[in-house]
Amino acid sequence: MKEEKASRTAAGTAAYRAAESMRSEGERVCYDPYAKRFLDGVYSLLAKSRLLTKIAIWYTDRIVPGLTGHVVARTRYIDDCLKACIEDGIEQLVILGAGYDSRAYRFEELKGKVKVFEADHPSTQKVKIEKVKSILGSLPDHVVYVPIDFDKEKLDKRLFESGYDNNLKTLFIWEGVTPYLTAEAVDETLAFIAKNSGEGSSIILDYAFQSVVDGTCELEGAKEILEQIERRGEHIIFGIEEGTVEGFLSQRGFSQVENVTGDLLKSMYFKGANQNRKVQLFHGYVHATVKLRE
Ligand SMILES: C[S@@+](CC[C@H](N)C(=O)[O-])C[C@H]1O[C@@H](n2cnc3c(N)ncnc32)[C@H](O)[C@@H]1O
Numbered sequence: 457m458k459e460e461k462a463s464r465t466a467a468g469t470a471a472y473r474a475a476e477s478m479r480s481e482g483e484r485v486c487y488d489p490y491a492k493r494f495l496d497g498v499y500s501l502l503a504k505s506r507l508l509t510k511i512a513i514w515y516t517d518r519i520v521p522g523l524t525g526h527v528v529a530r531t532r533y534i535d536d537c538l539k540a541c542i543e544d545g546i547e548q549l550v551i552l553g554a555g556y557d558s559r560a561y562r563f564e565e566l567k568g569k570v571k572v573f574e575a576d577h578p579s580t581q582k583v584k585i586e587k588v589k590s591i592l593g594s595l596p597d598h599v600v601y602v603p604i605d606f607d608k609e610k611l612d613k614r615l616f617e618s619g620y621d622n623n624l625k626t627l628f629i630w631e632g633v634t635p636y637l638t639a640e641a642v643d644e645t646l647a648f649i650a651k652n653s654g655e656g657s658s659i660i661l662d663y664a665f666q667s668v669v670d671g672t673c674e675l676e677g678a679k680e681i682l683e684q685i686e687r688r689g690e691h692i693i694f695g696i697e698e699g700t701v702e703g704f705l706s707q708r709g710f711s712q713v714e715n716v717t718g719d720l721l722k723s724m725y726f727k728g729a730n731q732n733r734k735v736q737l738f739h740g741y742v743h744a745t746v747k748l749r750e
Contacts, residue, residue: 464688466555486532490558522734529721547624553633578603630661650709666695710744
């Protein structure tokens with residue numbers, strides 16, 4: 457990420473969610489009514505017109521096949537997991553690399569009950585905070601903003617300083633972030649979670665296949681996504697070998713790994729008018745539970 461600038465990939469994912477949310481209730485894969493309120497510049501202009509939005513999405517999917525399908529399916533999958541975790545009694549929610557994630561504001565069940573920590577790069581978070589103030593009038597009491605550069609700072613220090621309680625049953629959401637981090641930063645974050653969260657805590661994350669990072673993935677859209685992210689001034693540098701995520705997470709203190717593929721997300725969420733839409737097939741989507749510590 458460029459040090460002084462808000463993440464452009466965060467704006468991009470919010471734009472795809474905004475476009476999806478403009479579709480009718482029966483057609484949309486995910487629904488995020490706040491997404492359009494976070495947009496700036498050309499994105500906010502596009503979000504004002506259904507026709508322009510349709511053209512922009514059609515164009516994006518031509519340049520990077522399956523990208524918008526991947527983003528909206530990922531958001532829907534994580535929303536569904538979050539709902540289940542709320543019913544299961546989570547006491548704390550930590551959103552890592554939050555970008556313009558609006559779950560803290562659109563899940564009413566969290567308000568007044570579950571403290572939400574939004575950890576993100578300071579450049580992106582500064583812009584987000586101003587947007588939240590302008591959308592809601594003030595910052596909500598149940599949300600704590602934690603500015604952090606995962607590549608340079610320790611998550612434990614920043615979270616504990618912000619009032620994080622390591623005895624509580626916590627859900628960590630890491631949506632669309634691991635590809636941009638160093639392997640050391642990914643390991644440190646997972647180690648923190650494995651050692652510092654209450655019984656029944658879990659993490660939802662997505663990752664790119666290692667072959668995408670290496671530039672050897674032949675699946676549709678893989679080479680194009682690398683180029684697109686570079687054009688936005690960011691870089692995909694971290695991946696996990698396809699088919700190895702269960703072992704990867706087990707070695708790092710997690711069990712009960714639900715590993716979902718793009719194919720599965722497509723069959724779960726893309727029906728009827730959506731059945732011909734593409735979803736990129738070189739990402740994994742995972743919900744894993746922290747192993748009990750002896
Ligand atoms: C693709 S966006 C995803 C944002 C959000 N989770 C979503 O799904 O809409 C990537 C996010 O990772 C954050 N990020 C990237 N590198 C980071 C770093 N080194 N430290 C902290 N955050 C980082 C960016 O600020 C951005 O919010």
